[in-house]
Amino acid sequence: MPIIEIKNLSFSYNKQKILEGINLNVEERDFLAIIGPNGGGKSTLLKLILGINPIQEGSIKTFGERPQKNLSKIGYVPQNTNVNTDFPIKVIEVVLMGHIGTKRPLFGYAKEEKMCALGALAQVGMEKFANEKIGSLSGGQRQRVMIARALCAHPKILILDEPTASIDIEGQKQIYKLLQELNQNITIIVVSHDISVIMKYATKIAHVNKRLTHHHLNSQNSLKHQCDHFCEVEMFNQFKGEIS
């Protein structure tokens, strides 16, 4: 059974169709990349899966139920992690925000929560920075912390919105390597522009531009071996060939 099942989903905003007739199944331990132009509806689709936007037409089921029921099984890493860098908050406190459904003490944090947060930080290789101010980290390090925050709730699915948008190339690689490791136990969904990077790691690609087009990556393997890096145009040509 797919853990995310989207059928005939449409969504409009101000009478304008943003998404139309979307069908998508995500299986356990998929590494799905959602690509597409700006304004094509990628973020809207994420918000529908996360239960932030109401469903207007069609249906979404996560783990066989409506999205609002299973929020704690989905970890989310939001797009921009470079805002509010002056905010006086320690790395560990950011991670502790990820806790949900645990019994909370009257004030402060429970010991188990702290242990769990440190564990999540260790998973992304950031445990040394637990007591640093979040603003003192680099963009890539901060993104790891956000991933740790999402991992804190032990999600079955991890959804990332443009995780490498403002990170240098080396940092991007590390993030994707990390996601690949996590993918051994967790389903990963990434919205991204870095098509050439994501090709190396994703197992499925969905192109969203109002409508959704599937691409199974196995057929592209030949292309992968040709060269390490190729431009988006080449790839789109390849996809076009596949559709027609």
Place this chain on the structure above:
Amino acid sequence: MIELLSYDFIQNALIAGLLVSMASGIIGSLIVVNRMVFLAGGIAHTAYGGIGTAVFLGLPIFLGASVFAVIAALIIAAITLKHRERMDTFIGLMWAVGMAIGVVLIDLTPGYQADFMSYLFGSILAVSQSDIYFMATLLAIIGFIVTFWYRDILAVSYDSEYANLRGINVGFFYTLILTLSALTIVVAIKVVGLILVIALLTIPVYIAERLSTTLYGMMLLSALFSSIFTLIGLWFSYRFDIASGASIILVSAFSLFLFLLINRLRLV
């Protein structure tokens, strides 16, 4: 100096100054990290409409100002949650209309000669016993709420989108922060006046932010700085016979200048 402290109104002024400093240190921290400084300015000026209304109807000033300020806070919260992109326009509008209502109603009050300036620039020497009770109660309420809901307030302030996703009622906490800000602004008007209240809510807070690694630490540090600046400002005010509000703000601003200077020198 000692005999000075034996005067009731001086004692009241000191107690009021400290209570307001602590409240504005805590709430100012929330205002600054939530980027609500302009909102707080809007609330402060709208509150003048409440002062005018209270004078006109013969009600206690604190009551009138509080009701007006809280209503302003609720309206601002509703606007920011629904039409964020038009927020500045609406706040500017409330800012001006609130002031205008206050001015007109005070003009219309027969025989009322109260010092307009005292609301604009504070009148800490005129603090009464009941004012102090009001301030102490407010500080206790703020302390309780901030301690009890610290994690939710932290999450909403740091990353409201994520907080929403984790099932925290962002709208409620946002409104709560604005309402507490409104009440804090009302008591701070008594000490530094509505024109200078923004400085009290931002200058000590800014220094504290730079020195803190947690929001809690920032609140405590702001409260401490604010208290020190207020005491020094009051002393200058007494010593040179100048307006207390302006004196407190100038002490704060000078401290900020020193802080930035030292920071710069250390970097070199």
